[in-house]
Amino acid sequence: xxxxxxxxxxxxxxxxxxxxxxxxxxxxxxxxxxxxxxxxxxxxxxxxxxxxxxxxxxxxxxxxxxxxxxxxxxxxxxxxxxxxxxxxxxxxxxxxxxxxxxxxxxxxxxxxxxxxxxxxxxxxxxxxxxxxxxxxxxxxxxxxxxxxxxxxxxxxxxxxxxxxxxxxxxxxxxxxxxxxxxxxxxxxxxxxxxxxxxxxxxxxxxxxxxxxxxxxxxxxxxxxxxxxxxxxxxxxxxxxxxxxxxxxxxxxxxxxxxxxxxxxxxxxxxxxxxxxxxxxxxxxxxxxxxxxxxxxxxxxxxxxxxx
Amino acid sequence: xxxxxxxxxxxxxxxxxxxxxxxxxxxxxxxxxxxxxxxxxxxxxxxxxxxxxxxxxxxxxxxxxxxxxxxxxxxxxxxxxxxxxxxxxxxxxxxxxxxxxxxxxxxxxxxxxxxxxxxxxxxxxxxxxxxxxxxxxxxxxxxxxxxxxxxxxxxxxxxxxxxxxxxxxxxxxxxxxxxxxxxxxxxxxxxxxxxxxxxxxxxxxxxxxxxxxxxxxxxxxxxxxxxxxxxxxxxxxxxxxxxxxxxxxxxxxxxxxxxxxxxxxxxxxxxxxxxxxxxxxxxxxxxxxxxxxxxxxxxxxxxxxxxxxxxxxxxxxxxxxxxxxxxxxxxxxxxxxxxxxxxxxxxxxxxxxxxxxxxxxxxxxxxxxxxxxxxxxxxxxxxxxxxxxxxxxxxxxxxxxxxxxxxxxxxxxxxxxxxxxxxxxxxxxxxxxxxxxxxxxxxxxxxxxxxxxxxxxxxxxxxxxxxxxxxxxxxxxxxxxxxxxxxxxxxxxxxxxxxxxxxxxxxxxxxxxxxxxxxxxxxxxxxxxxxxxxxxxxxxxxxxxxxxxxxxxxxxxxxxxxxxxxxxxxxxxxxxxxxxxxxxxxxxxxxxxxxxxxxxxxxxxxxxxxxxxxxxxxxxxxxxxxxxxxxxxxxxxxxxxxxxxxxxxxxxxxxxxxxxxxxxxxxxxxxxxxxxxxxxxxxxxxx
Numbered sequence: 001x002x003x004x005x006x007x008x009x010x011x012x013x014x015x016x017x018x019x020x021x022x023x024x025x026x027x028x029x030x031x032x033x034x035x036x037x038x039x040x041x042x043x044x045x046x047x048x049x050x051x052x053x054x055x056x057x058x059x060x061x062x063x064x065x066x067x068x069x070x071x072x073x074x075x076x077x078x079x080x081x082x083x084x085x086x087x088x089x090x091x092x093x094x095x096x097x098x099x100x101x102x103x104x105x106x107x108x109x110x111x112x113x114x115x116x117x118x119x120x121x122x123x124x125x126x127x128x129x130x131x132x133x134x135x136x137x138x139x140x141x142x143x144x145x146x147x148x149x150x151x152x153x154x155x156x157x158x159x160x161x162x163x164x165x166x167x168x169x170x171x172x173x174x175x176x177x178x179x180x181x182x183x184x185x186x187x188x189x190x191x192x193x194x195x196x197x198x199x200x201x202x203x204x205x206x207x208x209x210x211x212x213x214x215x216x217x218x219x220x221x222x223x224x225x226x227x228x229x230x231x232x233x234x235x236x237x238x239x240x241x242x243x244x245x246x247x248x249x250x251x252x253x254x255x256x257x258x259x260x261x262x263x264x265x266x267x268x269x270x271x272x273x274x275x276x277x278x279x280x281x282x283x284x285x286x287x288x289x290x291x292x293x294x295x296x297x298x299x300x301x302x303x304x305x306x307x
Numbered sequence: 308x309x310x311x312x313x314x315x316x317x318x319x320x321x322x323x324x325x326x327x328x329x330x331x332x333x334x335x336x337x338x339x340x341x342x343x344x345x346x347x348x349x350x351x352x353x354x355x356x357x358x359x360x361x362x363x364x365x366x367x368x369x370x371x372x373x374x375x376x377x378x379x380x381x382x383x384x385x386x387x388x389x390x391x392x393x394x395x396x397x398x399x400x401x402x403x404x405x406x407x408x409x410x411x412x413x414x415x416x417x418x419x420x421x422x423x424x425x426x427x428x429x430x431x432x433x434x435x436x437x438x439x440x441x442x443x444x445x446x447x448x449x450x451x452x453x454x455x456x457x458x459x460x461x462x463x464x465x466x467x468x469x470x471x472x473x474x475x476x477x478x479x480x481x482x483x484x485x486x487x488x489x490x491x492x493x494x495x496x497x498x499x500x501x502x503x504x505x506x507x508x509x510x511x512x513x514x515x516x517x518x519x520x521x522x523x524x525x526x527x528x529x530x531x532x533x534x535x536x537x538x539x540x541x542x543x544x545x546x547x548x549x550x551x552x553x554x555x556x557x558x559x560x561x562x563x564x565x566x567x568x569x570x571x572x573x574x575x576x577x578x579x580x581x582x583x584x585x586x587x588x589x590x591x592x593x594x595x596x597x598x599x600x601x602x603x604x605x606x607x608x609x610x611x612x613x614x615x616x617x618x619x620x621x622x623x624x625x626x627x628x629x630x631x632x633x634x635x636x637x638x639x640x641x642x643x644x645x646x647x648x649x650x651x652x653x654x655x656x657x658x659x660x661x662x663x664x665x666x667x668x669x670x671x672x673x674x675x676x677x678x679x680x681x682x683x684x685x686x687x688x689x690x691x692x693x694x695x696x697x698x699x700x701x702x703x704x705x706x707x708x709x710x711x712x713x714x715x716x717x718x719x720x721x722x723x724x725x726x727x728x729x730x731x732x733x734x735x736x737x738x739x740x741x742x743x744x745x746x747x748x749x750x751x752x753x754x755x756x757x758x759x760x761x762x763x764x765x766x767x768x769x770x771x772x773x774x775x776x777x778x779x780x781x782x783x784x785x786x787x788x789x790x791x792x793x794x795x796x797x798x799x800x801x802x803x804x805x806x807x808x809x810x811x812x813x814x815x816x817x818x819x820x821x822x823x824x825x826x827x828x829x830x831x832x833x834x835x836x837x838x839x840x841x842x843x844x845x846x847x848x849x850x851x852x853x854x855x856x857x858x859x860x861x862x863x864x865x866x867x868x869x870x871x872x873x874x875x876x877x878x879x880x881x882x883x884x885x886x887x888x889x890x891x892x893x894x895x896x897x898x899x900x901x902x903x904x905x906x907x908x909x910x911x912x913x914x915x916x917x918x919x920x921x922x923x924x925x926x927x928x929x930x931x932x933x934x935x936x937x938x939x940x941x942x943x944x945x946x947x948x949x950x951x952x953x954x955x956x957x958x959x960x961x962x963x964x965x966x967x968x969x970x971x972x973x974x975x976x977x978x979x980x981x982x983x984x985x986x987x988x989x990x991x992x993x994x
Contacts, residue, residue: 177947
């Protein structure tokens, strides 16, 4: 998560903002209506309660129409600066006819192509689109673009059953366990992995055949993948995309007096990353010794920072 | 007219030639073409029952019994007295241990009193039903029809062999007869002897592939895998590809995905994907059961017991293929036990530890009797053992059993084996397990454990059920049935008599619960709760009451209901977790931990369960328990590895195991170098 720390560092001088737009579409039946609306509302509440809420702009559209979505994204397009970030989260049912994906909204539906053109007008250089609807895999081709992370709840447009991915995406924002590297920031990649794992566990526990397989694409040119990794080249941008700050990191980042300690911390973290990268080629005892020393030094530095 | 006659003659000639062709192709093992010819033949002669029967026999021989049965049924529609068609149906039914097999065989004999194969089948079916007297009678009738009837002699010889009389005058000295003997010995769970007969069959008839297949399957059951594979591959290569052969080979191929753990007394085979998680729980329980049984049964096993745990129920099913009875959860082959994994069953529907104790009881009883024990007795004792470990284990009194008691469908003890081997109604196997278990409970209660032990020794000497009952309980089987039923009916009277009303009332309570009428639920559910206390399935009265009490803010009453549910054997993970949460909220962490610990025996594949239980044990100072649970979290590749390693580090530290604590701490920080609590512990340890 080194790049994330650097991004946070960069944010000190320019006060980057994050714009969150969450849309829940038509449920079609009361159970889904209630569920979709609840998930969207929960996301809004969690984001607003974050430690740096002054820098976040949250808009939640429950049962939002196409016009309301257009208007919301137009507003972001007018306000956002290039250093800002945009997070668009879509919940509900989607459809895919083999060519075109659409999210089901009250009134006319909204196609992935139109959504892409609305997003392209937004100057925020970093964008994350989390399409959690059924058939959402059918939207990836239209939404894919450099500097944009695209997450879909289904790997193709043909996975048409209602999805549960959104439920666990909300849980990822709420559960500190989603922050697996414990840097007080839940990245897009961490949330994706958390929700994907929980979704798979849901089907497993119910002894049901999984009808959704979430995927991620963040290179702007590759195929969306189930398991982003350095090997397949996917996931780097997502790992550096701060979806939600959950603790003191943001505040620490704003304190200029601690710059030297922070720089030392970053150096140590980079050394640890490199050591982990070299692990396979090292004798286990040597690796353990060096890791222990670096971790201890890092802990001491963090202790000084926390004083 | 002349032209018509010519056409008829030509058709007859074609027909004869075509049937001959089919038979010839069949004889040459060219089954596909033989099948094609039969199809054309039946198409050309739709009213010829004989062709359909013969075609059905081809299907039966080539391992497609359902298609065969269809053709026999079609033949009977054309010719309702076709003896061969009835015989075909009898054979299909016999293969499935269907109770209709004797009925079809009798109909075949009615249609053709000289049909030797039907008479021989009746003899074999009686022996399969553990009725040697009837089997001998039927076999002698066959010998009257034909003094050289091989299968009749095989049945008579097998009766002698089963009674440990190796020198029998009936030994027909043929491969097929020895194969029959082997199959009957396997049915009596005398696998080693069964294997010896299959070997003799092959010695006399090396191309008897069905015997090779049975030899392979039974070697596999006893974990002699190299020879088993060689036999089965030989079958496969020679075109003998019936389901048991193919599926067993497939199962053996999958063994590469299993991990084997060995100790001096145990061998545990677990699937890779869950081995690390299940190993500590299964091995601990296995050792506990073996230690308990060693004392209880008074014998020490002379070799380790092997338990194989299958997460895929289909793999487990291959182990039980061709065996009568349910075989639904576990099965014992001598010193080898195969069972379902908890991950292979919907959560809350399977108590794996109860199944393990059940199967391990078989290991002792089969060993003590050298497999000479009636099925009802070993099953009954195994069911008895489940609730002897804990009253909350074992199966509950279910509606099928209630109906059987009410309708007086329980079998006399002397005939109880029939309920396992050839059930006459769909749920009779379940009912028979229950009945056998309660008989053993009853004997244990009235005469004591030593009487059950004495019965085991009697069966070991080859005594029959009536003789053993007479000798040990000093009464006839009929008198025993009377006493037992009086006791059972008294025990279950409230539930059996009140069941219909209870059912109606529960439906009413369910309606009230749906409508949110909590006061009405409490008013109507309390009086019916104790009519059928064993009902702990979804929609139980306990759950309705607990939900209603919670809705009214009465947590102590909700806890009390869920405690009753747990005590009655309730197994729903969600409900038990709810009870644990309520207990924790009420400050009763110890009982909360105990409730969650029960789930380890039901559904241990649950990361959240182990984390919660680990936290509770840690808070209660039970560090070994906490270590076990946190290790279980890590065995499931947790969502949050840093926290999981850190939790384990804390538990090791509290348990004064600093080296292990440091290892886990480093693993935690390796996953999340900036994890503050782990950093603090690292600093503390370094000072």
